[in-house]
Amino acid sequence: MEFFRKTLDPVFAMAAIAILDIFLFLLLGAWTVGGGETMMTGLMAQAVLGDDLQRIPFWSIVFPPHADYWKIYISLGMFFGAFVGAVLSKEFYWRMPRRASEWLMITLGGLLMGIGIRMAYICNVSTFFGLIPEMNMGGYLAISGILAGAWVGSLIYKKILEG
Amino acid sequence: MTPVVECLVAFLFGSVVGLLMQRSRFCNTAALRDAIMFKTYRNTKAMLMAMMILTVGFTGFMSVGGGHPMQFDVGLNTFAGLFLFGIGMVLAGACTVSTWVKTGEGNLGALWALLFTFVGMFLFSLVWSWNWWPPAPQTMTGEPNLPALQLGFANARTLQDKLGVPAIVFGLVQFAVLLAIYRAILRRERAQHEKHEQHQKESAEIA
Numbered sequence: 001m002e003f004f005r006k007t008l009d010p011v012f013a014m015a016a017i018a019i020l021d022i023f024l025f026l027l028l029g030a031w032t033v034g035g036g037e038t039m040m041t042g043l044m045a046q047a048v049l050g051d052d053l054q055r056i057p058f059w060s061i062v063f064p065p066h067a068d069y070w071k072i073y074i075s076l077g078m079f080f081g082a083f084v085g086a087v088l089s090k091e092f093y094w095r096m097p098r099r100a101s102e103w104l105m106i107t108l109g110g111l112l113m114g115i116g117i118r119m120a121y122i123c124n125v126s127t128f129f130g131l132i133p134e135m136n137m138g139g140y141l142a143i144s145g146i147l148a149g150a151w152v153g154s155l156i157y158k159k160i161l162e163g
Numbered sequence: 164m165t166p167v168v169e170c171l172v173a174f175l176f177g178s179v180v181g182l183l184m185q186r187s188r189f190c191n192t193a194a195l196r197d198a199i200m201f202k203t204y205r206n207t208k209a210m211l212m213a214m215m216i217l218t219v220g221f222t223g224f225m226s227v228g229g230g231h232p233m234q235f236d237v238g239l240n241t242f243a244g245l246f247l248f249g250i251g252m253v254l255a256g257a258c259t260v261s262t263w264v265k266t267g268e269g270n271l272g273a274l275w276a277l278l279f280t281f282v283g284m285f286l287f288s289l290v291w292s293w294n295w296w297p298p299a300p301q302t303m304t305g306e307p308n309l310p311a312l313q314l315g316f317a318n319a320r321t322l323q324d325k326l327g328v329p330a331i332v333f334g335l336v337q338f339a340v341l342l343a344i345y346r347a348i349l350r351r352e353r354a355q356h357e358k359h360e361q362h363q364k365e366s367a368e369i370a
Contacts, residue, residue, distance in 0.1 A: 003186065004186070007186065011208055013183040014189055014210065015213065017180055019216065020179060020180070022220035024172070024176050025221055025232075028231060029231040030231075031176070031180070032233075037277075037280060038284050040281065058291045061299050062288075063288075069170075070166070073170040073171070073173040075263055076177065077177020077179075079177075079181060080174075080178050081179060081180060081184075081267070082185040082264040082268060083181075083267035084182060086185055086268040091268060094271065095271065102272065103272070105256075107275065107279050108251070108255075109252065109254030109256070109279075110255050110279025110283060111286070112251025113247075114251075114280040116245060116251060117244065119297065120240055120241045120245050124192075124252065124259070125258070129214065131318075133218040134221050134222070134318045135330070135333055135337060136237070137314060137318070138235075142237075142241050143245075144245075146195070147195065149246040149247060149250045149252075150250075151199055153251070154200045156250070156253075156254065157196075157254060
């Protein structure tokens with residue numbers, strides 16, 4: 001099938017996603033990522049800690065873990081869709097960073113993303129494809145934050161690459 | 164809608180998103196990073212296109228009270244959180260979406276980033292349980308809360324309720340701004356292309 005042989009124009013792909021997102025907005029809410037991951041974190045922590053999790057108020061007040069939270073399934077769906085796309089287009093193969101500096105950057109980057117999402121209650125998807133299109137005041141605060149952060153991140157990235 | 168149906172709808176939406184992202188190599192991090200570092204805009208244009216469609220769609224439905232806009236107070240935590248997130252996504256080379264998509268392609272580095280996103284969230288839950296900031300959604304009032312460094316809640320719909328102007332009008336203004344940025348990028352790309360062609364012609368003449 002042609003679809004799995006050629007790279008799709010990202011402008012077309014994102015336009016299609018935007019139209020689907022309008023339907024999702026009407027049914028449940030705009031496309032969002034971060035809430036689902038937090039719930040997964042809570043569920044994993046519950047599996048490990050059991051009732052001891054109750055000693056961390058965040059998990060009883062802000063995010064009581066429960067598995068039927070729709071945002072979890074957006075993320076699992078993205079993983080599944082990408083896996084199917086990669087397999088059908090013969091682009092699935094195991095790969096991993098080679099240098100220690102890359103592993104360090106990924107580890108730090110992952111930690112900062114997790115902390116940032118929970119501090120802001122949103123991530124980049126909700127910023128660009130949720131709050132800004134809803135013209136929420138938070139969208140403009142978030143976009144200023146992410147642009148400043150991406151700029152600082154690019155400086156660090158360049159330094160590490162050149163160093 | 165029952166929770167099971169909600170989860171099914173979400174899974175279906177996510178699957179299509181994952182498939183389209185994988186086939187188009189769209190990456191949100193690249194949309195910002197490449198524009199800043201390399202002055203290339205392949206992903207930036209796609210991001211703007213989606214934002215234009217969504218602005219008109221969302222504010223249009225919000226004008227008539229439709230849709231489910233996000234409801235929570237924003238403030239310094241929104242800026243600071245996304246600042247940290249912005250650094251993190253460039254270092255990790257992927258945002259939360261592309262970590263899932265790249266993991267689906269067999270990228271173990273992306274899976275590692277995802278695992279540490281979970282770790283970061285858990286660490287934050289510990290810090291939150293100690294300082295209780297930012298406020299929990301239940302205690303948000305929609306009004307400015309300066310001791311908590313929060314500005315409250317406002318979106319196109321609250322503007323409509325306050326000013327009597329339909330939300331879509333504000334949406335169309337934002338659409339025009341986004342379109343102007345999109346067109347500026349197209350102009351810049353054309354200029355880059357012309358410069359590149361001229362350069363090639365010159366080197367051909369020298370040779």
